[in-house]
Amino acid sequence: MKKLRPVDLAREHGISPQAVRNYEREGLIPSAERTASGYRVYTEVHAAALRALLMLVTAHGYPAAREIMREATAGRLDAALTAIDRSHTQLLRDRETLTVVSAGVAHLTGAPATESGSGSAPPERGQALSIGRLAGRLGVTAATLRNWESAGIVAPQRLATGHRAYSAQDVRDAELAHLLRRGGYRLEVIATVVQQLRTAGGTQSLAAALEDWQRRLTARGTAMLDAAGRLAGYLAVLERG
CATH class of the missing domain: 1.10.1660.10 (Multidrug-efflux Transporter Regulator; Chain: A; Domain 2)
Incomplete structure (x- = not known):
């Protein structure tokens, strides 16, 4: 699987590498592997997670997106779907x-x-x-x-x-x-x-x-459709592992 640096993920979305690290620390994207010298190594799983997170923020707002991604990344799919349902409601x-x-x-x-x-x-x-x-x-x-x-x-x-x-x-x-x-x-x-x-x-x-x-x-409704697709893509990549 292709290896990515924080800057590689950040560049796609016009954010800082520190923002990517912060999302990881908060559990919004999976934890990165580390090299022997301590540098983070990301993969397409992390890239898919970041795409889903940022689209969810646009669609549902940051608090809801944070809850959805934390639950999804932790493998608690029903809890993530419940948070999505609340936002749709x-x-x-x-x-x-x-x-x-x-x-x-x-x-x-x-x-x-x-x-x-x-x-x-x-x-x-x-x-x-x-x-x-x-x-x-x-x-x-x-x-x-x-x-x-x-x-x-x-x-x-x-x-x-x-x-x-x-x-x-x-x-x-x-x-x-x-x-x-x-x-x-x-x-x-x-x-x-x-x-x-x-x-x-x-x-x-x-x-x-x-x-x-x-x-x-x-x-917002259109963004929710886009976010659902991004999240589904992330979950599929996460499952393949």
């Missing part, structure tokens, strides 16, 4: 959230939604969610919801007990905030967009944000 939730928000925009502007499909519907009129239920629905903490309230993104009513009650509109605004936060938007930007949605006026910023996030979802 999050992508699906993002798509469903986008559908809900787009439908709300379409209702206000008369424009078609940016994506077809059905997402999780907000509560019916007259119903309200507690902060705990809404946090669980979104997969965030109650502290996050309180931060969004401080930023003017959500405005729940206060019951006589002092507890917060989130209406259907509050849930919609929170879903939108959750979506845009994952898109990298700052709280002050999200607050402006939500206010535009509430007042049903000046929704160009909202439409642009949704279109941008739609493109990001498509790019």
Whole structure:
């Protein structure tokens, strides 16, 4: 099997040899053999691992990619696949959230939604969610919801007990905030967009944000397909050994 140096692996991806060594130290690619003088010797197995890792980072983000590669490299395939499943589930939730928000925009502007499909519907009129239920629905903490309230993104009513009650509109605004936060938007930007949605006026910023996030979802989904192929290739090479 062809022998490779750290610089050989690094050059292919435009990264430093130290980055390759760091990935090895973290268990993201297999351990290298050493020469008598202590130099690392890599092979095509390591090259395939690095290709898979960097594609997984693009598709799933670094934390998920790190977990996937650690488990796969350690031979714990089911654990690696479970991590991939979680990432796909999050992508699906993002798509469903986008559908809900787009439908709300379409209702206000008369424009078609940016994506077809059905997402999780907000509560019916007259119903309200507690902060705990809404946090669980979104997969965030109650502290996050309180931060969004401080930023003017959500405005729940206060019951006589002092507890917060989130209406259907509050849930919609929170879903939108959750979506845009994952898109990298700052709280002050999200607050402006939500206010535009509430007042049903000046929704160009909202439409642009949704279109941008739609493109990001498509790019992430495509990257996941590419990453799956890279990972499958790595596992095949690893099995041949």
